[in-house]
Amino acid sequence: MLVLTRKTDECIMIGDDVEIMVIGVEGDQVKLGIDAPREIPIHRKEVYDEIQEETRRAAEPDVGDIEQATELFTDQDAEN
Amino acid sequence: MKIDSKPYGEIEVDTDKIITFSDGLLGFEDVHEYVVIGKEEERPFEWLQAVHDPGLAFVVISPRVVRPDYHLNLGHQDAQELDVDQAENLLVYCLVTIPEDNPDNMTVNLRGPVVINDQTFEGKQIINQDDRYTVRHSLQEELENQAEESQAEQPAEAEDPS
Numbered sequence: 394m395l396v397l398t399r400k401t402d403e404c405i406m407i408g409d410d411v412e413i414m415v416i417g418v419e420g421d422q423v424k425l426g427i428d429a430p431r432e433i434p435i436h437r438k439e440v441y442d443e444i445q446e447e448t449r450r451a452a453e454p455d456v457g458d459i460e461q462a463t464e465l466f467t468d469q470d471a472e473n
Numbered sequence: 474m475k476i477d478s479k480p481y482g483e484i485e486v487d488t489d490k491i492i493t494f495s496d497g498l499l500g501f502e503d504v505h506e507y508v509v510i511g512k513e514e515e516r517p518f519e520w521l522q523a524v525h526d527p528g529l530a531f532v533v534i535s536p537r538v539v540r541p542d543y544h545l546n547l548g549h550q551d552a553q554e555l556d557v558d559q560a561e562n563l564l565v566y567c568l569v570t571i572p573e574d575n576p577d578n579m580t581v582n583l584r585g586p587v588v589i590n591d592q593t594f595e596g597k598q599i600i601n602q603d604d605r606y607t608v609r610h611s612l613q614e615e616l617e618n619q620a621e622e623s624q625a626e627q628p629a630e631a632e633d634p635s
Contacts, residue, residue, distance in 0.1 A: 431549040431550075432549055432550045432553065433550065434548045434549075434550050434551070434600070436600055440584065440600060441499070441600065443584070443585075443608045444499050444582065444584060444585035444598070444600060444608055445499040445500045446500070446608075447568070447570060447582050447585065447608040447609065448498050448499045448500040448501065448531075448568060448582070448585065448598070449500040449501075450570045451531050451532070451568040451569060451570040451582065452500075452501070452529060452530075452531060453570075453573065459480070459515055459518055459532055459571070461571075461576045461577070461579075462518055462532070462569070462571060462576070462579055462612070463514070463515055463516070463518060465612060465613060465616060466516075466517060466616075
């Protein structure tokens with residue numbers, strides 16, 4: 394990982410098309426401005442990691458559990 | 474063609490229905506071919522089954538069952554990769570996690586849905602830009618909320634004047 398130190402208003406270029414600017418720093422929060430072509434998706438990493446982890450969890454269950462899951466819907470129908 | 478499936482053992486699938494995920498799924502980037510299978514008695518749940526990996530299958534559900542007003546916010550690149558213009562419909566499935574120790578706490582991932590172009594059968598797991606949604610919505614709670622909301626919408630009984 395490349396580590397750079399920047400001050401407010403200073404920028405980083407990634408390739409020719411992506412520019413990141415430090416907009417401001419408040420306490421332990423850094424506000425970043427990102428200028429990139431719209432084709433390049435930009436996400437907070439935690440969201441990406443969360444989805445990856447949750448997808449792995451979803452691959453685990455036993456086959457038997459789906460019967461319990463469908464009961465949720467048959468109960469709903471019964472109440473209506 | 475015959476494939477071996479996690480929920481049903483050996484089954485016959487229509488090769489036209491095989492979905493290609495060029496990027497795989499998050500956490501399973503090397504698995505590219507899946508098919509959606511299901512049984513009537515398991516509705517609204519279905520399975521997203523890996524074609525070449527019998528042990529890899531996900532319980533899935535349409536997000537509108539969980540949230541009737543579910544909004545898919547596709548990023549520009551996702552829309553391009555999925556060839557949205559060429560799609561009649563985008564099929565959207567959300568992965569359901571059923572904790573082994575506590576199945577009643579099953580959750581659905583509304584933030585990272587699987588989106589499939591129903592003409593090209595190309596699929597992609599995307600990050601829904603709409604941050605109202607999380608990776609773990611309790612299915613039980615969502616259904617309870619829906620029931621409450623539909624009760625609230627019932628017109629109030631007219632008071633009997635006599």
